[in-house]
Amino acid sequence: MTDFPYRYDVTHTTAEIVEAHSTLEAGAETEVVVTIAGRLMLRRDQGKLAFGSLQDSTGRIQLFAMAKSTPAFEDFTGLSIGDWIAVTGVVMMTRRGELSVRVDSWDVLASAQRPFPDKWHGISDPDTRYRQRYVDMWVTEEARDAFAKRSQIVASMRSILGGQRFIEVETPMLHPIPGGALARPFITHHNALGEDLYLRIAPELYLKRLVVGGMEKVFEIGRVFRNEGMSTRHNPEFTMLELYWAYADHADMMELTENLVAGVAKQVLGTTTVEYDGRNVDLSSPWRRATMEELIAEHAGVEISLATPMDELRVLCERFDVEVKDHYGPGKLILEIYEKTCEAELWDPVFVTDYPVEVSPLSREHRERPGYTERFEAIVAGRELCNGFSELTDPVIQRERFEAQEAEGAAGDDEAMVVDEDYLRALDYGLPGTAGLGIGVDRLIMLLTGTTTIRDVVLFPTLKPEPVRGGSDTVDGEPSEDDE
RNA sequence: GCCCCCGUAGCCAAGUUGGUUACGGCAGCGGACUUUUAAUCCGAAGAUCGUGGGUUCGAGUCCCACCGGGGGCACCA
Numbered sequence: 372m373t374d375f376p377y378r379y380d381v382t383h384t385t386a387e388i389v390e391a392h393s394t395l396e397a398g399a400e401t402e403v404v405v406t407i408a409g410r411l412m413l414r415r416d417q418g419k420l421a422f423g424s425l426q427d428s429t430g431r432i433q434l435f436a437m438a439k440s441t442p443a444f445e446d447f448t449g450l451s452i453g454d455w456i457a458v459t460g461v462v463m464m465t466r467r468g469e470l471s472v473r474v475d476s477w478d479v480l481a482s483a484q485r486p487f488p489d490k491w492h493g494i495s496d497p498d499t500r501y502r503q504r505y506v507d508m509w510v511t512e513e514a515r516d517a518f519a520k521r522s523q524i525v526a527s528m529r530s531i532l533g534g535q536r537f538i539e540v541e542t543p544m545l546h547p548i549p550g551g552a553l554a555r556p557f558i559t560h561h562n563a564l565g566e567d568l569y570l571r572i573a574p575e576l577y578l579k580r581l582v583v584g585g586m587e588k589v590f591e592i593g594r595v596f597r598n599e600g601m602s603t604r605h606n607p608e609f610t611m612l613e614l615y616w617a618y619a620d621h622a623d624m625m626e627l628t629e630n631l632v633a634g635v636a637k638q639v640l641g642t643t644t645v646e647y648d649g650r651n652v653d654l655s656s657p658w659r660r661a662t663m664e665e666l667i668a669e670h671a672g673v674e675i676s677l678a679t680p681m682d683e684l685r686v687l688c689e690r691f692d693v694e695v696k697d698h699y700g701p702g703k704l705i706l707e708i709y710e711k712t713c714e715a716e717l718w719d720p721v722f723v724t725d726y727p728v729e730v731s732p733l734s735r736e737h738r739e740r741p742g743y744t745e746r747f748e749a750i751v752a753g754r755e756l757c758n759g760f761s762e763l764t765d766p767v768i769q770r771e772r773f774e775a776q777e778a779e780g781a782a783g784d785d786e787a788m789v790v791d792e793d794y795l796r797a798l799d800y801g802l803p804g805t806a807g808l809g810i811g812v813d814r815l816i817m818l819l820t821g822t823t824t825i826r827d828v829v830l831f832p833t834l835k836p837e838p839v840r841g842g843s844d845t846v847d848g849e850p851s852e853d854d855e
Numbered sequence: 856g857c858c859c860c861c862g863u864a865g866c867c868a869a870g871u872u873g874g875u876u877a878c879g880g881c882a883g884c885g886g887a888c889u890u891u892u893a894a895u896c897c898g899a900a901g902a903u904c905g906u907g908g909g910u911u912c913g914a915g916u917c918c919c920a921c922c923g924g925g926g927g928c929a930c931c932a
Binding site: 398413415416417418419420421422424433435437438439451452453465466467469471485486487488489490491492493494495496497498499501506510552553554555573597599600602603604605694706726730731746748755758786809824834835837 | 856862865866867868880881882883887888889890891892893894895922923924925926927928929930931932
């Protein structure tokens with residue numbers, strides 16, 4: 372069972388054949404000879420005839436085999452569901468009008484030694500679907516569609532940004548200091564350096580170093596890692612788009628954001644209206660802008676600001692069932708009240724603006740409202756989609772913010788930032804007014820594909836390792852290829 | 856980390872207030888069939904009921920612990 376071909380000359384995909392011949396008359400036979408390859412997903416044997424369904428990455432087509440003309444007919448009817456085969460033959464239409472490829476010759480490319488799931492019901496157990504995605508992708512059409520869309524969405528983002536002359540870069544994933552976000556990092560160790568390193572929680576500080584270095588429009592699409600709980604919208608590793616734009620501010624960035632999201636929707640879906648969780652979402656620009664405090668007034672019915680006495684804010688926190696820690700200042704309390712009372716209520720896209728300085732250590736202070744920043748988040752369908760701001764460019768103020776963060780860390784906040792001296796040195800060389808943006812790519816894909824769990828848009832979501840069983844599945848030490 | 860729910864053959868799936876030998880289907884195996892569409896028909900087979908304890912004359916079913924998963928909370932810019 373080992374002598375399978377190393378390569379095979381495939382001439383057509385199933386989709387190409389369907390496209391070219393779908394109008395054939397029932398019973399008609401062409402003279403077009405094709406070679407197709409894929410997995411045998413169904414078989415209907417009928418004595419001296421056999422029908423099968425061959426699936427490739429583009430779709431399915433029926434195979435038509437006859438005892439008198441198909442070589443090794445007995446073996447053909449003995450194929451297992453899931454076997455990879457290649458078939459060569461003429462394109463024809465059966466009497467019942469099913470477009471088919473007649474099996475004039477065929478080869479096995481790989482045999483499926485484990486049985487495939489039920490041909491009709493597929494896999495219902497989510498655990499099996501996520502662990503054995505290689506099977507799920509064959510039997511679950513929605514899974515195939517979601518990952519095809521994912522690819523198109525990311526390609527569309529790249530093309531739109533490229534069209535605006537943004538340059539794509541790759542910055543380190545191994546960070547000596549975790550920075551650019553408030554999150555607990557994964558820690559790893561480099562043996563030769565004898566140093567602990569952190570898997571990045573955000574590329575932010577490196578990308579801004581690149582603006583200092585002269586890249587005026589720069590972005591990165593890549594994985595970030597956060598050592599936090601998992602849920603339907605959180606995977607420990609996820610994909611982030613971060614983008615920096617010199618000489619621009621938060622207002623420019625909001626425009627770019629709404630146009631980017633609406634543009635991707637238009638390109639990939641052909642519409643800016645998507646259905647999510649049973650409701651329509653209108654992504655067309657412009658999106659509403661509202662300050663955090665306006666939204667709190669709307670949804671919680673209370674007028675508050677940084678000028679509101681701490682006592683009053685604490686009372687409100689109690690009323691809205693917000694957990695308060697000792698080191699929380701007024702800005703943090705307002706943010707907590709907003710998240711508790713507003714976020715889940717916001718459906719059509721809203722840019723929430725004017726975040727307090729206290730909770731925005733990398734954002735530049737608002738030019739008209741001291742104590743607030745020029746920061747925004749877009750909330751869509753009750754979830755945070757992105758975060759952006761006019762970047763803090765002043766090294767002295769940035770140092771103060773870092774130090775305030777370190778104080779919070781000392782007070783018990785294990786997600787607080789630490790001082791990044793090299794980043795401050797970069798700022799010393801001068802960062803012009805710059806706007807920054809971060810979009811959770813997985814969440815954008817969920818939104819555009821109507822998916823309510825992130826595990827359905829991540830190919831291999833993080834799961835607990837399977838318990839090791841009795842050693843029968845252990846892989847023998849395969850010699851590793853030499854690194855060149 | 857907390858709360859609720861789920862785990863029956865490779866896959867889907869029934870199993871009553873605890874009561875002989877755990878209902879079926881798909882796939883697989885044997886047989887019939889020259890235009891099927893989840894093909895159909897006939898036959899035989901396949902299950903330490905997630906794991907380990909406990910209660911009981913008797914446990915898939917009740918209790919406890921553990922393992923894995925789902926949902927929610929917490930966490931999460």
